[in-house]
Amino acid sequence: MSKYTLPPLQEDSTVTSVLEPELSQGKFQEKKPQQPSVLRPKLACKVNYYQDQLIFSQDGRDFAFQVNSQSGKILKKFISLMDGTKSMTELQQMFSANNSEFINTIVRHLDEHNLLDDVAQVRVNSGIDTLLELEDLTTELLNQQVDENLFLKSIKSETSQLPINVIYGFLIEHYHFITQQCCFDSPGLSFQSSTKVRQLLNERYTQEYRQDQELVMAALNAIGISREQLADTMPLPETMGMCNALTYWANFEPLFFLSTLGFLAGQTRKNFEFYSKACERVELDSGFINPIRQLANSKLKLEPENLSRRIFQEIPHIDRQTKQRFRGQTYLFVEIYNNFYTAIWNHYSSASHLLRRVSAI
Structure with missing residues (x-):
């Protein structure tokens, strides 16, 4: 010895x-x-x-x-x-x-x-440090594409007026996105690695999901679109593409999926704020605008919170290979997100009918 x-x-x-x-x-x-x-x-x-x-x-x-x-x-x-x-x-x-x-x-x-x-090395790649890197990359990639995205560029302009069909189409596609949310939220709600993470996800799901769906539905009802009609409607391929990608990540890359939640919530909050102002500029009916304004205000109240950051503070470390994989997936995520809004503009700015009915096929 x-x-x-x-x-x-x-x-x-x-x-x-x-x-x-x-x-x-x-x-x-x-x-x-x-x-x-x-x-x-x-x-x-x-x-x-x-x-x-x-x-x-x-x-x-x-x-x-x-x-x-x-x-x-x-x-x-x-x-x-x-x-x-x-x-x-x-x-x-x-x-x-x-x-x-x-x-x-x-x-x-x-x-x-x-x-x-x-x-x-493990300690350097803490959960929150990794998330902050991904957030910076996501913002950088989005800023590179926003000038080429006519919808995102127009909705942020205080002088431009969105075509009426694009305004309605934005809400229709968000309705489809919200109704598909359970497909990618459900795997997260049973996240096995952390009880605290599951609690945070359940709080979000309980507070936001039903309220968002009801307010969007109230606005669409004001322009004569019913829940039954929407049930007979196909979302745009890009809308389903984003839902399917999030569902895949939620099931097979749950940590990366969780890293996108803060970005999605933050961008949705900003976009609905811009969207509410765009609706007011074209002087739409109050029955349509009021639920939108209420939805935008409810999301503004959540502004100090960043769900992804709260979650990743509970993640002690992320290894280097996983972090590199997440960075690669971030490029795909931003491309899918950008395509979602590009498709809304491209389709609804020239569509003669708002609803893409399944029964009409």
Whole structure:
């Protein structure tokens, strides 16, 4: 058994002594103080305390640290905190602020005997950090396409007037999207990795889904479109394309699906705010405008909340390969989202009939 000896510590002292290795081969005695390569140390062995010794056991190998009662208490606490969640700097500040080399030496010796794992990379790719990167990428990609999207460009202009059929078509396609929402929300509601995430999704589903559907339906009723008529109506292929993509991700890439919720909610909130103003500019009937205004106002009240961020704060880490995969899927997601609004403009700006009836096929 290899043996390291720690000098005695006084009851009122801080951990400032330098570790004195006593390996028979003397391999550590010639080393100059240096920073350990491990950034966020995590023990990769079992630890036992026996007769003033801390014994590290791994695959039939044992290493013992000789300690006294006081240094043993400090080391046991120190070792218990080497779980990969704290950086070397944090550990040094907690246990040896005036002499960081003491902590460095312990960690370096454990590392050189392969008794530690370094989870620094895992910690860098935390859930919330990964989400913020995806949000930045999504915004950048959308901004590159918005000038070519006549619908998004027109709805944000304070001077342009949307064609009446495009205004109605926007709401018809959103009705189809809302009615398909259960297909991609249901897998998320049973998300297995986190009870907290399931609670957040259930809150969203309960609060928004029914209210949105009823308000959209009230506006469509005001222009003579009934629920029965909509049941006999086909959504645009691009609308179903977005619903199908979200359903796929919800089932097979649930974490990526959850990363899109904050973006979708934020963009829907902004678009309905612009849409409400566009309806007012063309002076549509109050029976149509009032539910739209109510819907826009209800979404504005939720503005401080970002569901994806609340969810990803509950995700401790995302590995590098998964993050890269999510970045690739973000390009596809933005393209599908952009196509959805492009199709609304292209179809309804020239359509002679608002409803694409299944019975007419």
